[in-house]
Every structure is written in C-alpha cells, then in structure tokens.
Amino acid sequence: MNAKSEMDDAVVVSTVVIAKMFNMTPRRVRQLVEEGVVDRIGHGRFNLIDTVSKYITFLKLNTESLTEGDITESLDYEKWLHEKAKREKAEIELAHIKKEMHSSGEVEEVMNNMMMNFRQRMLAIPSVCAPFLVNRTEPKYIETILEQNVNEALNELSEYDPSMFVDDVEDIVEVEDIADG
Incomplete structure (x- = not known):
C-alpha cells in the first residue's frame, strides 16, 4: 500500500x-x-x-x-500465538479433509447407529435362542448357544470401518483429488 x-x-x-x-x-x-x-x-x-x-x-x-522493548516483545509473542493457532486450525482442517479426523457430529452419528444395532442385536437374543433351547436342559448346550449369540453381537462393535464416517462417494473422490493435486 x-x-x-x-x-x-x-x-x-x-x-x-x-x-x-x-x-x-x-x-x-x-x-x-x-x-x-x-x-x-x-x-x-x-x-x-x-x-x-x-x-x-x-x-x-x-x-x-514497561520499556518499549517489553511492549514489542509482548506484541511479537501475541503474533506468534496467533500464527500458532492459525497453523493448528489448518492442520485440523487438513486432517478432517483427509478423513484422518472426524467431527464430533460424525462420530456421534456413527456411534449412535452402532449402539442402536448392538442394542437390537442383544434384545433379539432371547427370541433367536428360544427355539434352540426349547426342551433343552443341558447347561453346557444352553451356555454355548447363548455365548455364540452374545459373541456375534459383540463382534459388530469391534468391526471398525472408516467408510462409516464418509457421507457419500463424492467425499471420497474429493479427498483423493486433494491428495493427488
């Protein structure tokens, strides 16, 4: 200017x-x-x-x-803090674009879906297992059937899939375009 x-x-x-x-x-x-x-x-x-x-x-x-040098040092420190905050913000935005980090809203949505599916699976165990357990009195057999169904429900919680955090295919394309270009 x-x-x-x-x-x-x-x-x-x-x-x-x-x-x-x-x-x-x-x-x-x-x-x-x-x-x-x-x-x-x-x-x-x-x-x-x-x-x-x-x-x-x-x-x-x-x-x-204070001396004039103290004020200058203070201003320099404030500028440094500002630049540091801008850099950290840029790193967070880049990690989000690369899908290395997710917003709390995305995590909440995925986790709510996983928990609802798990809850439904757990609540379904009695009705799924009942036909197999009718007229059965052997504790080991009953334990095996129940354990098998509980483990299947728990396995759903252990299956992390990064694609659950992607809204649609366009997001994947955008990330690849940014990484390439």
Whole structure:
C-alpha cells in the first residue's frame, strides 16, 4: 500500500476531538506532541488510529513501568500465538479433509447407529435362542448357544470401518483429488 492510499484510509481528527477522547485540554494534547508521545499530520490534525495507539503505548509505559522493548516483545509473542493457532486450525482442517479426523457430529452419528444395532442385536437374543433351547436342559448346550449369540453381537462393535464416517462417494473422490493435486 502506498503512502497516499494509507492517508485516504486514515481518519483525521482535530486537536479538540483528541482532547475530548483523552479527557484532557487541547493544550495538554499539544504538550504530548512536543514530548513526542503523539504525532500530528498537520497543524491541529491527527491520524486517529495512530494517535490512540501511541497514547495507549505511552500510558502502558508510564503505569506498568514497561520499556518499549517489553511492549514489542509482548506484541511479537501475541503474533506468534496467533500464527500458532492459525497453523493448528489448518492442520485440523487438513486432517478432517483427509478423513484422518472426524467431527464430533460424525462420530456421534456413527456411534449412535452402532449402539442402536448392538442394542437390537442383544434384545433379539432371547427370541433367536428360544427355539434352540426349547426342551433343552443341558447347561453346557444352553451356555454355548447363548455365548455364540452374545459373541456375534459383540463382534459388530469391534468391526471398525472408516467408510462409516464418509457421507457419500463424492467425499471420497474429493479427498483423493486433494491428495493427488
């Protein structure tokens, strides 16, 4: 951006406006200019954003006994934190696109379906096993039939299939396209 367009975007205010904003007299604003705390862009004219920023820095230096280097370090740290958060967000989005990570909604839906199927399977065991157990009194045979049906129901829970988390075939194609391109 060139200097002219920066000036076009700047909000220019008078000494009186700055004085009212900072709850001081216009004379005190002129003193701040003389002390180098704030800068004018012309006679009685101030860039609002620049002036407020510099006055806040001035107040921080005076009230917290900080040096200008401390503030710069603090700003650098904040920028680093921001960049780190952006990177982490991008990594999460990429993992989601590659289907290496799933949203909580997707996991909830798949797990609810699995649990409902398991519940139905468990509740069906008595009616499935009853015909085999009619008139049977041998405990070992009854145990074997029940154990076989419970194990079949439990096997459904152990069968992880990543395709359960894909909404449709188009999602798979998109991931392959991204990986290729």
